[in-house]
Amino acid sequence: MDYRKLKQEFKTPFYLYHFDEIKENFLKLKQVFKARKSQIFYAMKANSNLSLLQMLAKLDSGFDCVSMGEIQRALKVGVKPYKIILSGVAKTREELEFALKSDILYVNLESEAEMLLLEDVAKFLNLKARISIRVNPNVDAKTHPYISTGLHENKFGVELDLARKMYLYAKNSHFLEPVGVHFHIGSQLMDFSPIHEAAQLVAQLVKELKALKIELKFFDVGGGLGVSYENEKEPHLYDYAQGILAALNGLDVTIGLEPGRFLVAKSGELVCSVLYEKITAKKRFVIVDAAMNDLMRPSLYNAYHEIILPYNQGEKSLCDVVGGICESGDFLAKQRELEQTKSGDILVVKNAGAYGFSMSSNYNTRMRPCELALENGKIRLIRQRESFKDLIALEENFLN
Template sequence: MIDFRALADKYDTPLYVYDFNHITEQYQKLKKAFSGRKSLISYAVKANSNLSVVSHLAGLGSGADCVSIGEVKRALMAGIPKYQIIFSGVGKGDDEIEEALEDDILLLNLESEAEMERVEAIAAKLGKEARISIRVNPNIDPKTHPYISTGLHENKFGVDLETAKRMYIYANNSKHLDPVGIHFHIGSQLTELEPIREASAIVADLVRSLKAIKIEIKFFDVGGGLGIVYDNETTIEPYEYAQAIFSTLYGLDVTIICEPGRFMVGNCGYFLTRVLYEKVNEGKRFVIVDGAMNDLLRPSLYNAYHKVEVVGKAGDESEADIVGPVCESGDFFAKNRLLPPTEHNDLVVVYSAGAYGFVMASNYNTRPRPAEVAIVDGKDRCIRQRETFEDLIKLETMCL
């Protein structure tokens, strides 16, 4: 049991808290599920990129899925071996591509023919052969929020099957490209298994057709997206997830790469914020807290649900919105929730805040970002200090 009051008193609020034992449990569940075949669990760094989080996963044997050269640098700094790092993303700059090739990471995941041409040209300039995979868009509806759907033709990610095949043939004939992998990822917070199985079957058929023309794919990257419980979702069991993918890979000798992010860290995290005061506008109750949308954006961005709790409070509950100090009507953590009466300095815990929480935080309204704290075997330590006003302005100059 985490003592939220003690942590808030020690580190102040707003505050992020991460249970590292939960991260370990999630990693081991997924690794065990895929143990029937060659596999690499490659953590999606974008979900929570704190160096201590990535280092903890490195110690468990995890790889890293990165979507910027900054994330690649974080992964290397945290101890992820270079041969377990994948560089994905739609818009890689020339300098990012060059640095990734110089770092000799496992592979670059490509999203278009134009990107392939840039990678080939840069590899030629460096006198290198670039290991690549191609992200295939299987046009499968993932049954998730449209903002985190990625596998339909209307989404910006990946290429269609015919384009992918043409790219593989081109790469296979290039002196500076080595097509070693294939990749798909249909969306995040997936709670239905069938779209995943369908997508895997489509991409596996493409791998078999490539094998028939002597293009051997070594890495079959199924992306991530496994959902977690925020409210009352029915989630996919890791074993069933792995078995669904296995069922599509008959006749193929490939290493499966899985790129979990939210699944690994989402429910390890808690966001702590204190009540400043309450107000009522013509019968509408607001609980105003010291945290805000700049600290945790998901409720404002996606209208996402997070469980909230007022620690140690009871009493007659009534509906209230939990809102922050930022000067936007979209600054809220919860709307129309049944809450007990609150007072100044009462502590509110927002659950399931480990993924896409701090990483999406900003300094809007000149608000310093919160501290981050890790809990390992019941012991707490600060893994990112709270920002100060001086931190916010240190790169600025006044031109008079």
């Protein structure tokens, strides 16, 4: 990759996504479930760039959305409503109305109160709402507590007993139609045994519901497939699929999959430039033109991202890679061994395709970077760099 040429044309910082790698990941996941009916619903929160969504839609991807805005993004690139599901714990009446009017595949319910609100919305619109219920199976995902979602202490989903009551209520409602069940126990999972355990528990619920004449069509296992950020051993997709297929033995359901990070994380890079080095009595700082507003994960989770200096050679020493945000928590890496740098050197933050740009902000009135796609050997701009005019567009008309 000729980063120097890209820097000359687009300036830094910028995100670069390898679309061909994302396609390959999508097709690999689809392949391991070829023995059963299945549908991939890309978890849009990982990276919601319109060009990326359009590319995945052409591969027949569905989309897992967690806001009205994400539904609108999917519809904008031509996704059919029956390929869209709506998840999330805090859906508003406006969002539920929009989802029903758009005739999306189904709404993933997270609570009894949400079910009653959706029923009221459906009654108001004189429509029938297709629903799935997110079950919290109380299985430890063995991941970072911030991205663990399947324990009773987490805010997501409902316990099995309450789920049964909700399904029975929905079955008897004129405005609700139960069509699916859903669980998602956490993200960045490197051990699949918790997913397989959860699948067994939820499959048993589906069998019990079937005995009550509640026939579900979709069995959504969520996402959570982990990727290697720091030399972790990535488990095999075949093993992942086989455990889920075994749990569903005897059930005629379509398997729903919600990959996000798995598809895009390792296919994205944040490319930035060194501004200067700062040496103190105890520390070496490499100060770059990207910051926590561009990539939040290190500051938020203390997440590790490999960093390379593609054109630098020589001895390495420990340093912190930091940006210009006025926060001590603004860093891309700490205690990292890197070659010596000078102003203008290019630095590449690897594995930044998921939860990079999608979590970025304008904190300190910094403009978010541009985004590029590499596809079929060609680079193209898929989001232009923000300008100061973009930032103040919603404010300037209110000045006295």
